[in-house]
Amino acid sequence: MAMTPLAREDNSDIVAEINITPLTDIFLVLLIIFMITSSAIVESGGRVNLPSAVKTQSEPRGITVTITPNREIYVNQKKVTEASLENSLREVLNASPDKIVILRGDRDVLLGQAVKVLSIIKKAGASEIAIAAESEKTAR
Numbered sequence: 001m002a003m004t005p006l007a008r009e010d011n012s013d014i015v016a017e018i019n020i021t022p023l024t025d026i027f028l029v030l031l032i033i034f035m036i037t038s039s040a041i042v043e044s045g046g047r048v049n050l051p052s053a054v055k056t057q058s059e060p061r062g063i064t065v066t067i068t069p070n071r072e073i074y075v076n077q078k079k080v081t082e083a084s085l086e087n088s089l090r091e092v093l094n095a096s097p098d099k100i101v102i103l104r105g106d107r108d109v110l111l112g113q114a115v116k117v118l119s120i121i122k123k124a125g126a127s128e129i130a131i132a133a134e135s136e137k138t139a140r
Contacts, residue, residue, distance in 0.1 A: 062100030062130070063092050067117055069108040085117070089124040099127035 066074040073080055080088045093099050101121050105114050121129055
């Protein structure tokens with residue numbers, strides 16, 4: 001689109017304005033796309049396939065402890081060893097006003113490993129422990 005002045009006088013200045021509305025629209029669309037994809041990417045620890053349950057209920061956000069099939073343990077998103085789990089969890093629990101811990105374990109994790117981690121969570125000072133599961137409707 002060429003910009004030509006309609007009337008030309010010797011003393012008049014040419015005023016050319018750039019329309020930034022389309023540029024603003026593009027930036028807003030990109031911002032929304034990045035916000036949606038970044039919230040979908042965020043995970044609390046390692047990648048796990050949660051077991052399915054007949055009835056689930058939504059719990060408030062808490063501290064997550066994740067056990068992967070490879071026996072890796074994460075407190076929130078920080079990888080810890082089994083020996084340092086209690087101390088790491090105690091530090092995070094002391095900084096949190098509510099002492100809720102959500103255990104996210106893969107469906108292939110053995111029951112003995114899960115019970116061992118549950119006892120460490122309780123020893124670290126958690127007041128409530130929730131076990132994460134998918135409802136059977138959304139289970140893969």
